[in-house]
Amino acid sequence: MRNLLNFLARYNNLIIFLFLEGIAFYLLSTGNNYHNSRLLNGVRGITNRIDAKIYNTKSYLSLHQINESLAGENVALKNKIAQLVRQENSLFFSANDSVHKQQYTHASAEVIENSINKQKNFFTINKGESQGIKVDMAITTESGVAGRIVGCSRNYSVAMSVLNLDFKLSARIKSNGYFGSLSWDGRDYRYAILSEIPQHVLVNVGDTIETTGYSAIFPEGVIVGTVSDYEKYGGDFYKISVLLMTDFKKLHFVDVIGNMKKTEQLNLEKLYK
Amino acid sequence: MINSVLRFCLIFILLILLQVLLFNNIQFSGYVNPYVYLMFLLLLPIEIPSWLLLVLSFVTGLIIDFFSGSPGMHTSATVLAGFARPYVLRIVSPKDGYESGSDPSMLAYGLRWFAAYTLLMVLIHHTALFYLEVFRLADFFRTMLRVILSTLFSTAFILLIEFYRRGK
Numbered sequence: 001m002r003n004l005l006n007f008l009a010r011y012n013n014l015i016i017f018l019f020l021e022g023i024a025f026y027l028l029s030t031g032n033n034y035h036n037s038r039l040l041n042g043v044r045g046i047t048n049r050i051d052a053k054i055y056n057t058k059s060y061l062s063l064h065q066i067n068e069s070l071a072g073e074n075v076a077l078k079n080k081i082a083q084l085v086r087q088e089n090s091l092f093f094s095a096n097d098s099v100h101k102q103q104y105t106h107a108s109a110e111v112i113e114n115s116i117n118k119q120k121n122f123f124t125i126n127k128g129e130s131q132g133i134k135v136d137m138a139i140t141t142e143s144g145v146a147g148r149i150v151g152c153s154r155n156y157s158v159a160m161s162v163l164n165l166d167f168k169l170s171a172r173i174k175s176n177g178y179f180g181s182l183s184w185d186g187r188d189y190r191y192a193i194l195s196e197i198p199q200h201v202l203v204n205v206g207d208t209i210e211t212t213g214y215s216a217i218f219p220e221g222v223i224v225g226t227v228s229d230y231e232k233y234g235g236d237f238y239k240i241s242v243l244l245m246t247d248f249k250k251l252h253f254v255d256v257i258g259n260m261k262k263t264e265q266l267n268l269e270k271l272y273k
Numbered sequence: 274m275i276n277s278v279l280r281f282c283l284i285f286i287l288l289i290l291l292q293v294l295l296f297n298n299i300q301f302s303g304y305v306n307p308y309v310y311l312m313f314l315l316l317l318p319i320e321i322p323s324w325l326l327l328v329l330s331f332v333t334g335l336i337i338d339f340f341s342g343s344p345g346m347h348t349s350a351t352v353l354a355g356f357a358r359p360y361v362l363r364i365v366s367p368k369d370g371y372e373s374g375s376d377p378s379m380l381a382y383g384l385r386w387f388a389a390y391t392l393l394m395v396l397i398h399h400t401a402l403f404y405l406e407v408f409r410l411a412d413f414f415r416t417m418l419r420v421i422l423s424t425l426f427s428t429a430f431i432l433l434i435e436f437y438r439r440g441k
Contacts, residue, residue: 013323017356020331021349027338028345028405047340054294115297115341117306119407122342158342186412 055112073142104219105258111251116189121161128155138218138257144245170215171224174208189248194240203230209242216262288313293340304419307427311398319371330355350402357397365390379435392428399424
């Protein structure tokens with residue numbers, strides 16, 4: 001007994017240290033993976049208020065650039081409307097199909113917290129369940145893909161950025177339609193890696209990379225970036241370095257896109273897989 | 274006694290605010306992320322009981338984790354730094370030892386001593402932090418570069434703040 005007490009007295013610092021590290025590692029292992037980032041929202045509710053204050057100041061200082069980007073977006077939207085009006089009259093559809101014209105819903109939101117310097121980056125937007133945001137919606141900016149929602153609270157949502165080691169996206173080369181898998185390698189916030197493109201495919205520096213729409217999260221044809229460099233990787237495939245169109249360092253206004261036919265597509269696919 | 278507790282509370286709040294409002298938003302490139310909040314642990318009195326030091330490290334790390342959205346990461350790195358502090362103090366101890374009741378500050382023991390002490394502590398903290406963040410050995414040397422660069426920057430910022438503190 002006395003030996004035991006001596007032991008405890010001698011090593012009490014080590015014991016406290018191990019105990020506290022134990023708690024820290026428990027937090028680290030349960031709090032950081034992708035699904036549990038939803039739990040994090042509870043804590044984020046507190047810090048979000050402060051983040052919102054910081055954000056307010058920042059947004060005032062950058063009004064000029066925001067104006068420019070909004071004007072650009074307006075032009076793009078007008079073009080889209082023009083195209084849609086033309087298409088509408090030439091399509092056949094079933095009379096009771098209320099979503100025949102619209103597969104995707106759009107909502108705009110503002111990024112109030114963002115990081116690019118970690119290996120697993122997330123950002124927070126100022127809309128949540130009350131505004132119709134749901135998990136697994138896609139997030140784009142006017143220039144390209146940005147991420148996807150992983151968790152919602154009432155008025156805020158946390159999204160996994162493209163700059164996250166866990167982020168995977170099905171993307172293709174626009175000119176020839178060959179698709180592969182896009183992910184981030186954690187090195188440079190401006191570049192991502194497109195893999196699984198076979199070596200017989202003709203790839204050029206400057207080729208546009210866009211989404212495929214296979215995952216039912218991102219709509220088809222959203223710009224991801226351009227090919228900046230490619231090299232042979234393994235026996236059969238290219239490893240293509242993609243210059244991302246979205247500038248994650250000044251992520252501000254984003255477009256949240258929901259797919260109304262997602263459940264239908266996934267349920268059908270589940271039957272045969 | 275009460276006075277010095279109040280003083281450390283003030284330093285604590287100021288450093289946390291500085292880290293959260295300013296330094297968390299600084300990204301020089303993908304490689305440099307200064308973390309100056311560690312300075313709080315550096316400034317605590319030399320004769321502070323180890324258990325209190327560990328608990329304070331834990332609380333500091335936890336608060337930073339809340340703001341960075343990375344539960345456990347800063348906590349474990351900071352607790353490790355808190356545990357290492359007595360050993361670091363022994364390694365860098367000046368020739369005639371520490372005076373009793375003194376703070377480990379630049380004013381008391383000089384710039385060279387404080388720089389060495391800060392560099393060692395920051396290095397321990399950043400090594401743990403960045404390797405925990407990556408959590409794999411694949412990019413070992415790239416992570417090491419990040420650790421070294423960030424350590425240099427954090428140390429520089431902490432020295433700057435200490436200079437400013439002394440100037441007052």
